[in-house]
Amino acid sequence: MPSPLPSGAGAPYSPSRKFSTPPPCQKNRTARKSTRCEPAVTHRSSLPPPGPQAPSDAPASPYAPAPPDPDARNDGRTLADPVALGGLQLPNRLILAPMAGVTDRTFRWLAKRAGCGLAFSEMISDNALLWANAKTWVLAAPYPGEDPYAVQLLGKDPDTLARAAVLVVEEWGAALVDINMGCPVPKVVKNGEGAALLRDPSLCGRIIERVHKAVAGRARVSCKIRLGFDSPSSLDVARAVASAGASFVSVHGRLRTETYSTPADWEGIAGVAETLSRGPERVPVVGNGDVLEPGDAVSMLARTGVHAVMVGRGALGNPWIFSRALSLARTGDPGPPPSAAERVRAAIEHLDALVRDKGERGAVLEMRRHGSWYIRGLPRAAGVRSRLMRVSKASEMASILEDYLDHLEHPGGHVDSTRKDGPSCPTSDV
The missing domain is CATH 3.20.20.70 (Aldolase class I)
Structure with a gap:
């Protein structure tokens, strides 16, 4: 399966390239080049945009707030208030x-x-x-x-x-x-x-x-x-x-x-x-x-x-x-939790953004943890997590997640939780 990552994304960090000016502890510092890097996204987001949302017409949720508590200390303010x-x-x-x-x-x-x-x-x-x-x-x-x-x-x-x-x-x-x-x-x-x-x-x-x-x-x-x-x-x-x-x-x-x-x-x-x-x-x-x-x-x-x-x-x-x-x-209603497929799509998007920001090696090491958190509790997550821990390339990690997403969307398929996609890497490197 082809990698969803753009070609040439995320060159590894080079100190000589980004910090060639005097250290910040010196008094007369010259202007330094900014190191800001905007995470870019190539996958459709499964996250809702921030901002007000339309009221729900759904039945009352079990999460709905209880009647006013005489011992409440919040003076009527809500999480959504500025x-x-x-x-x-x-x-x-x-x-x-x-x-x-x-x-x-x-x-x-x-x-x-x-x-x-x-x-x-x-x-x-x-x-x-x-x-x-x-x-x-x-x-x-x-x-x-x-x-x-x-x-x-x-x-x-x-x-x-x-x-x-x-x-x-x-x-x-x-x-x-x-x-x-x-x-x-x-x-x-x-x-x-x-x-x-x-x-x-x-x-x-x-x-x-x-x-x-x-x-x-x-x-x-x-x-x-x-x-x-x-x-x-x-x-x-x-x-x-x-x-x-x-x-x-x-x-x-x-x-x-x-x-x-x-x-x-x-x-x-x-x-x-x-x-x-x-x-x-x-x-x-x-x-x-x-x-x-x-x-x-x-x-x-x-x-x-x-x-x-x-x-x-x-x-x-x-x-x-x-x-x-x-x-x-x-x-009064949080809405449904994200589906299994939405969680995996979000993991793929997170990986893509990390590669753009930190380069391939840094992204792969960090996504071993983040990927495990996204799929925690899902069917066959243990096998997928094991494979994520072993790969060393972003394209391999993306392929594992895409394969898992395909399995979740088409349950009749098969997820190979034993195949090795790269050299073994100790989790202590995370």
């Missing part, structure tokens, strides 16, 4: 969480097209940016027209983070700089970054104050925290960053020591939202944790009193969560 987060105007209250290795340009582009109001970049190391690490610079660049562009920075030193914030604002016009104060990964915590910052609310406040001062008038500053490190401390951290100038605070409803097997504590998120709503700064709060279905997003907004809902794992292989959650908020 919101201002510290002056940053968003078309709705759905936000894509920053996820390392996931929320690159292509993923953000797909999420925004599906209706997401704001999408964060992957977490970017402040030191890697300032040392002009080529891979980090490619990671940090937005796609053309990405507005607002929201960057999440990882670090622990107020001055270093401030310099990195100035860089992303000046180089790429970032409208929002978010500081990661919640990453639970051991190597990050061991370095005193991410969730390790929660142990010192005073340091969290100094970081926000310094970054806010550095980009004042040009960009807004926020942070993403957890309910605490090994015990609840979110109220102290939230007060510290709010008084230091944070435009809003995103709260993940778990401690650093808790895994996804522990249900997210939405009441803990509600406590932070209530505390900051009564404080002198009245800083908005964004809730995050266990938003896996459209109904979860609607429920979190209603039950916690947050200003917006952040979606993480629920968007993996599932950009439709944004359009369906907005439909649920507007009409």
Whole structure:
């Protein structure tokens, strides 16, 4: 089967070709060539365009909102309503969480097209940016027209983070700089970054104050925290960053020591939202944790009193969560979930866009994960996933997905889940 990818797409990245100017830490920098690359699409999209949708005449959905709850904290606002987060105007209250290795340009582009109001970049190391690490610079660049562009920075030193914030604002016009104060990964915590910052609310406040001062008038500053490190401390951290100038605070409803097997504590998120709503700064709060279905997003907004809902794992292989959650908020019906064929078509489109943006090798490595997420739970997905993990060419990966799509649309056919389409590649390379 011929490849659906355009010929000559996605030349591999070359540092000498893209970054021949002085590193950004030098004072008198010359203008650098932009590294922005717009994901292009050659397949018909199965995602609905963002924007208002016509009311549904379908029967009442099991997802329909319950009658008004006297304990509801959302003051009648819905996910589909516009919101201002510290002056940053968003078309709705759905936000894509920053996820390392996931929320690159292509993923953000797909999420925004599906209706997401704001999408964060992957977490970017402040030191890697300032040392002009080529891979980090490619990671940090937005796609053309990405507005607002929201960057999440990882670090622990107020001055270093401030310099990195100035860089992303000046180089790429970032409208929002978010500081990661919640990453639970051991190597990050061991370095005193991410969730390790929660142990010192005073340091969290100094970081926000310094970054806010550095980009004042040009960009807004926020942070993403957890309910605490090994015990609840979110109220102290939230007060510290709010008084230091944070435009809003995103709260993940778990401690650093808790895994996804522990249900997210939405009441803990509600406590932070209530505390900051009564404080002198009245800083908005964004809730995050266990938003896996459209109904979860609607429920979190209603039950916690947050200003917006952040979606993480629920968007993996599932950009439709944004359009369906907005439909649920507007009409009481999220509409049907995507069909198996729609999910595979979206995977093919995602692969095509990644090749255009990152080149063949990078696209294939990333699509091993993304492809697995798109087809999770579908018939014979295990065999297809195994084949995706073994190939090394985009055309081979596209052929596997096209073959699987043909099987789904014509069930009488046969999917060869044992055939090898390329050399074996360890999944640890992903």
